[in-house]
Amino acid sequence: MSFEPKILGILCNWCSYTGADLAGTARMKYPANMRSVRVMCSGRVDPGFILNALRSGADGVLICGCHPGDCHYVEGNYKCMRRIPLTKKLLADMGIDPRRLRLEWVSASEGARFQSVVTGFTEEIRTLGPLELRELNFDAEHPAGTAQEISAAAS
Amino acid sequence: MAKPKLAIYWAAACGGCDIAILDIEAKILDVADFFDVVFWPCAMDFKYADVEAMEDKSITLTLFNGAIRSDENFHIAKLLRQKSVVLCAFGSCAADGGIPSLANLFTLDSILDYVYLQAPSLDNPGKTIPQPTTKVPEGEITIPRLWNTVRTLEQVVDVDYLIPGCPPQSDQIAAVVDAVIDILKNGKPLPPKGTVLGATEKSCCDECPRERNIKKITKFIRPYEIIAEPNLCLMEQGIVCLGPATRSGCGAKCVKAGMPCRGCYGKPINVRDQGAKMISALASVIDSTDPEEIDKIIATVADPVGTFYRFTLADSFLRRAQV
Ligand code: SF4
Ligand code: SF4
Ligand code: SF4
Ligand code: FES
Numbered sequence: 001m002s003f004e005p006k007i008l009g010i011l012c013n014w015c016s017y018t019g020a021d022l023a024g025t026a027r028m029k030y031p032a033n034m035r036s037v038r039v040m041c042s043g044r045v046d047p048g049f050i051l052n053a054l055r056s057g058a059d060g061v062l063i064c065g066c067h068p069g070d071c072h073y074v075e076g077n078y079k080c081m082r083r084i085p086l087t088k089k090l091l092a093d094m095g096i097d098p099r100r101l102r103l104e105w106v107s108a109s110e111g112a113r114f115q116s117v118v119t120g121f122t123e124e125i126r127t128l129g130p131l132e133l134r135e136l137n138f139d140a141e142h143p144a145g146t147a148q149e150i151s152a153a154a155s
Numbered sequence: 156m157a158k159p160k161l162a163i164y165w166a167a168a169c170g171g172c173d174i175a176i177l178d179i180e181a182k183i184l185d186v187a188d189f190f191d192v193v194f195w196p197c198a199m200d201f202k203y204a205d206v207e208a209m210e211d212k213s214i215t216l217t218l219f220n221g222a223i224r225s226d227e228n229f230h231i232a233k234l235l236r237q238k239s240v241v242l243c244a245f246g247s248c249a250a251d252g253g254i255p256s257l258a259n260l261f262t263l264d265s266i267l268d269y270v271y272l273q274a275p276s277l278d279n280p281g282k283t284i285p286q287p288t289t290k291v292p293e294g295e296i297t298i299p300r301l302w303n304t305v306r307t308l309e310q311v312v313d314v315d316y317l318i319p320g321c322p323p324q325s326d327q328i329a330a331v332v333d334a335v336i337d338i339l340k341n342g343k344p345l346p347p348k349g350t351v352l353g354a355t356e357k358s359c360c361d362e363c364p365r366e367r368n369i370k371k372i373t374k375f376i377r378p379y380e381i382i383a384e385p386n387l388c389l390m391e392q393g394i395v396c397l398g399p400a401t402r403s404g405c406g407a408k409c410v411k412a413g414m415p416c417r418g419c420y421g422k423p424i425n426v427r428d429q430g431a432k433m434i435s436a437l438a439s440v441i442d443s444t445d446p447e448e449i450d451k452i453i454a455t456v457a458d459p460v461g462t463f464y465r466f467t468l469a470d471s472f473l474r475r476a477q478v
Contacts, residue, residue: 048431051472068444081446082438086453090430093260093460095477135304136474138311143229145263145303 005125007060008053009036009118010045014072015107016064022111030115031122034062041065042103043076047087050101054091055133060100060125062118067105077105097128159215159339161190162206163245164235165197166228167255167305168221172246173197175322176218179329189336190215194235206234214239216335218318222248222255222469223306227299236312241345243352244308247321251421251429252469254321256305257461259468259475263303304475305468316346318353321419321466324405327353351424354404358423359416362407363398365389371442375455378414389415390440395462399436400429419466428472430463 011017017038023030039045042065050061063080071077080103088098102124104117135145165173177183177198186192193214194201217239223229236242247253258266271277271284287300308314318331331353338345346352360367367388376393383389389396389410397418398410404420422429437456443449456462464471 046431047434048426048428048472051428051431055472078444079438081444082441082449082453083434085446085450086434086438086456086459087431089453089456090434090459090463093458093476094473096473133473134475134477138306140311143226143302143311144300 003126003130005033005059005122005130006057007034007062007122007125008058009034009062009064010042010049011036011038011063011106012042012044012065012072012077013038013040015066015070015105016042016114018108019064019106019110019114022109023114024111026111028111028115030118033122033125034118041071041073041076042080043071043073043078045080045083047083047090050087054096054100054131055136059128059131060102060121062121063101063103064106064114064117065103067107070107096131099124099128100131158189158191160193160213161186162194162214162217162235162239163192163197164194164217164219164221164231166219166221166231166249166308167224168246168248169254170197172220172248172322175246175320175325176328178325179332180325182329182332185336186332189339203231203234206231206238209238211237212240215339216241216243218243218245219249219308220246220322222252223308223311224255224258224302224304225299226302229311232308232312241315242308242312243316243318244314245318246323247319247419247421247466249308250317250319250470251467252305252307253466256307256467256469257465258305260460260478261476262478263301265478267301307469310469315348317349317351319351319402319419319421320353320405323353324408327404351402354402354420356424357403359398359401359403359405359407359410359420362403362405363388363410363416364407365410367391370440372440373442373452375452375457377457383413385413390436395437395456397429397433397463397465400426400432400463417465418463421467421470429467430460430471433463434459 011020045063053061065077065080084103088101092098102121106114194206217235223232244250248255267284271279288295288297365388366386370391372393374393375395378394383392394415396415398416401416401418402420402423409416426432441452
């Protein structure tokens, strides 16, 4: 079966969500892999939302906010701009490809840009493949974990 | 009337939590007076068989320190759960995975390989790596199997209360001991299950006496690189301090002594992931709106994962590295 990425989109209310709406009303086609959540501002995106999404089955997380200088709350997107690279670094250290997290600026008039961002990101995640976190939940039947059992079986 | 029974156990632990209990000084006599200590491997000679022989729920209170990373740790966790009325995760290791759960950044195989074959101080010409079972002329001997992923106590058995800290501060332990004795003596109700004892609902910053202004950092430095100004917030001086992402309870001990908080009291109330909270806190002190410059400043944060999750990796959203 072919892999259909599950993507969480977190869109700011004032620019990107409106941009997504515009893409919708203009009947622009883009892959249906992204579930979007609207937040008031990209500055509201706690890095915990991202980690929680990845842990809960998302293969990628796309965050969209107003272009720098255009944030409805003046500074929110700058906050986001500083959080995302640190979160990416954390993901890389945790052995998760940081390309699974992307931040893009999409204004209310950029329906076409929204379409191409979502299409591009979906394709990128499709290439990266599913994110399967190993040994996330404790399994009392196999408490020692997979790696050791595999190597024990091999020896 | 028979005394209430107390058990204290160490799983994947360093011994510091046991020492912290002894550090409550004269109050340890109240403990010995009020409780019948039925199991405390660090201090007295008990056998696992003694615990196995006890009736279910016959231990009133178990203080369990240490993370769970072996079949033995798991076996005793289940055993003590079965025998205890109240099971308390005591210290960072039991509550959040603690320092031992930094092992979750590696695989077990790579850890064993480094520790027994690669470490510079080794003298292991036979290249021996301990095996769970070994045949000797007399038969087969076993040691507990280690796990690939270190777990918190709560991830493997049902836990009633958490007492955070690496180790919990002795004045907080003493206060918890007083409260427990008061509850048992006077028939008072227990706090709701899941309550964090020996800590407060604020963050370490709230207990910190250092002066805070607007923080605008263009470079992070490590504590040894400067002589920090004694009265000013360390973060403002560019030192990564986990105060904003850490539960209070220790009285901001490290920060008062000139060292940054390393986060041992775990995540504050209403926070689910200490590292994620720390990312937000750090992001808000970086003084730049230019992506390239931001990347450069972030590159000066030494070992983000090991710093932000020094005590809570097993408790984090991702729990282990995908290696
Ligand atoms: S919490 Fe700290 S003091 Fe207690 S056992 Fe773990 S490492 Fe040692
Ligand atoms: S960041 Fe550290 S030094 Fe600054 S106020 Fe908080 S605890 Fe104190
Ligand atoms: S200041 Fe931080 S690291 Fe130090 S004891 Fe308190 S919580 Fe732990
Ligand atoms: S309102 Fe759009 S990023 Fe702040």
